Amino acid sequence: MGTSESTEALLENIKAEREAMVLKKKTKTKKRAKFSTNTTRHPPPSLPRSRVGMHTQSNNNTQEVKPMGRSRYKITDPQQPHFVTLTVLHWIPIFTRSATVNIVLDSLRFLSTEGLKIYAWVILENHCHFVLQSKALDRDIARLKSWTGKNLIQYLVENNIHQILEQLAFYKKAHKADRAYQFWQEGVHPELIQSEGMMRQKIDYIHQNPVKRGYVDETTHWRYSSARDYSGAAGLLEVCTAW
Numbered sequence: 001m002g003t004s005e006s007t008e009a010l011l012e013n014i015k016a017e018r019e020a021m022v023l024k025k026k027t028k029t030k031k032r033a034k035f036s037t038n039t040t041r042h043p044p045p046s047l048p049r050s051r052v053g054m055h056t057q058s059n060n061n062t063q064e065v066k067p068m069g070r071s072r073y074k075i076t077d078p079q080q081p082h083f084v085t086l087t088v089l090h091w092i093p094i095f096t097r098s099a100t101v102n103i104v105l106d107s108l109r110f111l112s113t114e115g116l117k118i119y120a121w122v123i124l125e126n127h128c129h130f131v132l133q134s135k136a137l138d139r140d141i142a143r144l145k146s147w148t149g150k151n152l153i154q155y156l157v158e159n160n161i162h163q164i165l166e167q168l169a170f171y172k173k174a175h176k177a178d179r180a181y182q183f184w185q186e187g188v189h190p191e192l193i194q195s196e197g198m199m200r201q202k203i204d205y206i207h208q209n210p211v212k213r214g215y216v217d218e219t220t221h222w223r224y225s226s227a228r229d230y231s232g233a234a235g236l237l238e239v240c241t242a243w
Contacts, residue, residue, distance in 0.1 A: 075141075075190045075192075077192060078135070078136050078138045079133070079135055079136075079137070080133060080137075080193065081117070081119060081133035081192075081243070082133070082190040082192055082193060083190065083191040083193060083202045084131075084132060084188040084189065085128070085188055085189045086127060086128045086130075086144075086184055087185040088126045088184065088185070089168055089172070089182050089185050091127070092126060092164055092167050093126045094152065094156075095126065095128075100152060101123050103152050104128065104148050107143075107144050108121070111140055111144060112237070114134075114140075115135055116134045116140050117133040117134065118130065118132060118238070118240060119132070119133065119199070119226075119239065119240050119241075120203040120230075120239070121226050122206045122210065122222070122224065122226070124210065129205075130206075131202055141188055148184075149182075149183035149184050150183075153165075153168070168182060199243055203226075206226070207225055207226070207230070219231075223236070224236070229241055
């Protein structure tokens with residue numbers, strides 16, 4: 001074999017080796033891409049939850065809508081009564097035991113001593129509805145959410161309820177970097193009570209919630225609401241029935 005033929009053979013071998021190396025790199029890249037798409041972050045196991053409870057007013061009928069993050073609704077007049085909804089993050093059912101419900105009730109009792117008026121209320125497994133009024137309702141709702149959120153998380157930690165804590169950590173909003181857990185969803189979906197008819201409609205809706213969900217047959221059978229106060233019996237909170 002001549003010198004030129006040897007050179008050509010050598011170049012051909014180098015070219016073939018380079019092509020083989022390029023093909024090998026492409027194969028590795030595809031494998032890495034396939035692996036990365038299959039290693040997504042998965043949420044912790046969820047408890048059974050319900051999405052009933054976030055509402056808006058349209059044509060005098062209450063309609064269900066999907067839960068919102070930061071509510072587009074505002075407390076337009078902090079000194080007037082509003083219908084508000086507090087929802088547990090990701091609709092996790094936490095109010096399934098009296099101890100957790102009592103934390104919310106204790107906060108409402110304290111705020112009542114400082115001027116908060118409670119016209120109606122109901123606590124279900126993962127959200128609460130209220131008609132409230134105070135001299136600074138936006139401030140008092142913030143206090144209610146802050147105190148109950150901290151104490152409910154403390155209760156979960158002390159009782160080693162890890163499944164719920166894992167979910168509260170996983171679904172926590174990214175901008176809440178100053179805490180390990182988030183308890184309440186952002187916003188309270190407030191609606192200003194503009195008339196006696198609207199007040200009556202919201203109170204009736206609140207009391208009918210457990211009935212419509214099939215938990216009880218009569219509104220007064222649900223312990224955690226103000227239905228008994230409006231039937232002449234004593235409830236768990238002091239309620240203002242004169243409006």
